[in-house]
Amino acid sequence: MKAHDGMYIDGAWRDADGRDAIDVVNPADGQVIGQVPAGTALDVDTAVRAARAALPGWSATPPAERAARLSALRDVLVARKDEIAETITAELGSPLKFSQAVHAAAPIAVASSYAELAATYAFEEKVGNSVVHHEPIGVVGAITPWNYPLHQIVAKVAPALAAGCTIVLKPAEDTPLTAQLFAEAVHEAGVPAGVFNLVTGLGPVAGQALAEHPGVDLVSFTGSTAVGRRIGAAAGAAVKRVALELGGKSANVILPSADLAKAVNVGVANVMSNSGQTCSAWTRMLVHRDQYDEAVALAAEAAAKYGDRIGPLVNAKQQERVRGYIEKGVAEGARLVAGGPEAPREEGCYVSPTVFADVTEDMTIAQEEIFGPVLSILRYDDEEEALRIANGTVYGLAGAVWAGDEAEAVAFARRMDTGQVDINGGRFNPLAPFGGYKQSGVGRELGLHGLTEYLQTKSLQF
Numbered sequence: 361m362k363a364h365d366g367m368y369i370d371g372a373w374r375d376a377d378g379r380d381a382i383d384v385v386n387p388a389d390g391q392v393i394g395q396v397p398a399g400t401a402l403d404v405d406t407a408v409r410a411a412r413a414a415l416p417g418w419s420a421t422p423p424a425e426r427a428a429r430l431s432a433l434r435d436v437l438v439a440r441k442d443e444i445a446e447t448i449t450a451e452l453g454s455p456l457k458f459s460q461a462v463h464a465a466a467p468i469a470v471a472s473s474y475a476e477l478a479a480t481y482a483f484e485e486k487v488g489n490s491v492v493h494h495e496p497i498g499v500v501g502a503i504t505p506w507n508y509p510l511h512q513i514v515a516k517v518a519p520a521l522a523a524g525c526t527i528v529l530k531p532a533e534d535t536p537l538t539a540q541l542f543a544e545a546v547h548e549a550g551v552p553a554g555v556f557n558l559v560t561g562l563g564p565v566a567g568q569a570l571a572e573h574p575g576v577d578l579v580s581f582t583g584s585t586a587v588g589r590r591i592g593a594a595a596g597a598a599v600k601r602v603a604l605e606l607g608g609k610s611a612n613v614i615l616p617s618a619d620l621a622k623a624v625n626v627g628v629a630n631v632m633s634n635s636g637q638t639c640s641a642w643t644r645m646l647v648h649r650d651q652y653d654e655a656v657a658l659a660a661e662a663a664a665k666y667g668d669r670i671g672p673l674v675n676a677k678q679q680e681r682v683r684g685y686i687e688k689g690v691a692e693g694a695r696l697v698a699g700g701p702e703a704p705r706e707e708g709c710y711v712s713p714t715v716f717a718d719v720t721e722d723m724t725i726a727q728e729e730i731f732g733p734v735l736s737i738l739r740y741d742d743e744e745e746a747l748r749i750a751n752g753t754v755y756g757l758a759g760a761v762w763a764g765d766e767a768e769a770v771a772f773a774r775r776m777d778t779g780q781v782d783i784n785g786g787r788f789n790p791l792a793p794f795g796g797y798k799q800s801g802v803g804r805e806l807g808l809h810g811l812t813e814y815l816q817t818k819s820l821q822f
Contacts, residue, residue: 361447361541363394367403368543370410371553377402382533387453387672387709396536399561401569407557408575411499411526414554419496419524427479430521432549434471448509451535453671454634467514469790477811478522489822494815496524497601498577501570505583506532506674507637513542515805516580523814528557530570534674536560585799603803603813605795607729608757611750612642617764624655626785628662632713635670636733640758644726645737646746652739656697656717659737663698663713670733672709679709682732689716689725721749751777756797
């Protein structure tokens, strides 16, 4: 797609306030593939005013009509799914097949789920002598990351639209073309002017202006815990609602009764998927001491098969960051069994699929989110130690448990301090709540729980 040189505000593409632009770079070869405007606080203000003006009309729109707009939006995304996949491959670098199967398909499923929920959700309920109304929170400021560029947008915009909210979106500066394509889809779907607005720009400028804007009622942010902290502090000072989807360091716990080969192979695939740029990736594999050497050999073999099958990291800064973590792992005494810090090719932001053995829980690579194709394998002596290690980080976003008996895996999973756990390779469910414990965030996305984030309650007594 061709980049727009304006902002999508109040139902039309409008000139940006300033002249600064952001280059969009293909991380596979370093080529500039487009430019978008770098929004200012004035652009954000214009967008928020448009969203506020559109709020009374959209919030009063019957839920069935909001559902119809969401269905139309899903249909446009389906019609343009090949273009979506190609755009994401160009600006994120993910292999085209992965862009088609995940980056394009997942948001379509999420949009579809909210079209249905908007039509069926009980926006009022009777409780004793009261009627409780679930009303839209108001204007939503959505700040989304680059790693799943369309999925993260739809996971915020679709429930906000279903709830009757209006939105200003500030997408990640690395993947703004996907956001512009989404704005085109919203327009094509007949969503009224001002209900959805797009401002491209840098996080510290446009993102900060949106998070701090007094006309925004809820800030929904997905990204790093460090930035989430600042947004949470700003929202707290203004006493406004906030939803934060932050970092993770998820544990993949393989109990002794599990099918070891399957658990290890699926575990490696999970970490290498999207080049490791997944907040919920199972980046710590926990294996019983008696099976440890076999698991390490299986993981090294599985990682070696990935080779050229994973895309680059999103940019050179991320590539350097991940290589720095790999070097730190070596320096702290972990043993490299696959990959390493050397770039596997001369051009592009590539990092080799990397596996570390002999990782102890106090090492940096076992505690901090790396956000690259790097797996740490830790050993444990018994189930209690496995649980202590699994729960022993500041994060609690996701995880996995493998066991020969499902009930055994479930019993362990119930004791993990984390927002979601996959049992024996359970599949992603777009209707299940997604979000974390501890420093992994506040609130939930997807499904019914994701819808209620955008609602506030009013009770009328009779």
